[in-house]
Amino acid sequence: MMRRITPLLWLMFSAGGTVAALLFPVHFFLTGLAFPLGWLEPPSYESLHRLLMHPVTRLYLFVLISLPLFHWAHRFRYTLYDGLQLKHLTELIAVLCYGAAVLGTAMTAYLLWTIP
Amino acid sequence: MSTEPHYTLYHPRWYRRRVSVWWWLQNRSYTAFVLRELTSVFVAFFALVYLWQLRALVHGPEAYAQFLARLKTPRVLALDTVAFLFVLFHAITWFNLTPKAMVVRLRGKRAPDWVIVGLNYAAWLVLSGVVAFVLLRGR
Numbered sequence: 512m513m514r515r516i517t518p519l520l521w522l523m524f525s526a527g528g529t530v531a532a533l534l535f536p537v538h539f540f541l542t543g544l545a546f547p548l549g550w551l552e553p554p555s556y557e558s559l560h561r562l563l564m565h566p567v568t569r570l571y572l573f574v575l576i577s578l579p580l581f582h583w584a585h586r587f588r589y590t591l592y593d594g595l596q597l598k599h600l601t602e603l604i605a606v607l608c609y610g611a612a613v614l615g616t617a618m619t620a621y622l623l624w625t626i627p
Numbered sequence: 628m629s630t631e632p633h634y635t636l637y638h639p640r641w642y643r644r645r646v647s648v649w650w651w652l653q654n655r656s657y658t659a660f661v662l663r664e665l666t667s668v669f670v671a672f673f674a675l676v677y678l679w680q681l682r683a684l685v686h687g688p689e690a691y692a693q694f695l696a697r698l699k700t701p702r703v704l705a706l707d708t709v710a711f712l713f714v715l716f717h718a719i720t721w722f723n724l725t726p727k728a729m730v731v732r733l734r735g736k737r738a739p740d741w742v743i744v745g746l747n748y749a750a751w752l753v754l755s756g757v758v759a760f761v762l763l764r765g766r
Contacts, residue, residue, distance in 0.1 A: 525728070531670045532721035532747075535714045537755035539673050541762060542680065543707035547698040554762055556688040562761070563684060572681060576674045583671035590664045595648075615678060622681050 513605070520585050520609075527582025534575060569623045577616040584608035666717035669710040676707075722747040 546553035562568045588608045592598050651657040683694035697703060725747055726740035 527670075528717070528721055531673075531714070532718040533751055533754050534758065535670065535673055536711075536718050536751075537758045538677065539707070539711050539714050541759065542676065543673070543698065543711055544704075546695065547704060547707075551763065553695055556684070556691045558764075559684055559691070572677070576677050576681070579670050579674045583667040583674070586664060586667035587671070590667070594661065594664065615674065619678055619681065622678075622685050626685055 520581070523578060523581040524585035525582075527578035527580070528586075530574060531579040531582060535579065538575075563626055569626075573619055573623055576619045577612075580612040580615045581609075584612040662713075662716065663720050666713045666720070669713035670717055672706075672710050673714060718751065722751065 541551065545551040563572075585608070588604055591604050591608075592601055597604065651661040680691075680694055683690040698707070722744055726738075726743040729743070731738040731743060
């Protein structure tokens, strides 16, 4: 099964890497630095909630969170077993990495589905 | 490996130099390689921050206010600063690698690397502007 889905995993790795490269810096700069440090006023709850009402925003957030998680899973898996020479733990590492990404994706989907 | 290797006749002797766990600090390009590989951890970290924000938004205004307050604590700010630099490093190395991973041909000729890299940076600039505009519009 692993061999059959490997091309798909590489595709998600590169799609996630591209999403993270193009969109994470601006989101991270605003949310992680500019808002908490007071350089810019953070958006109000009402305005973000209004944005979330739009289906395009929900699709955007789903892609924005899920694909980079798969990017991490794939890259980190190879970092672990090449970098730390853990080749004997291949299967366990793969299950943990992709499992975490699937879990994060499921949580994102659930939250997006249950927005009041 | 055991300290007393047991050699049998006709069996080749393995020669393996012990490699330190810190091998990647001896050479700048090795260091850059390992740091680049580690960016994925910080990419996942930010995905989780966004998931956390989404959860706060689903739970209501108090949860969102609490989320914003948590981001202001010094420990989270320090972590966010480091993680932001790694995410930036990911973006730059990712854009610079694209022409090597994807060869684009125009009228039978290979498009020069700088064109593809330049288009990446242009898309980055435009998308960042759009995201900032949408997020900052409703304050």
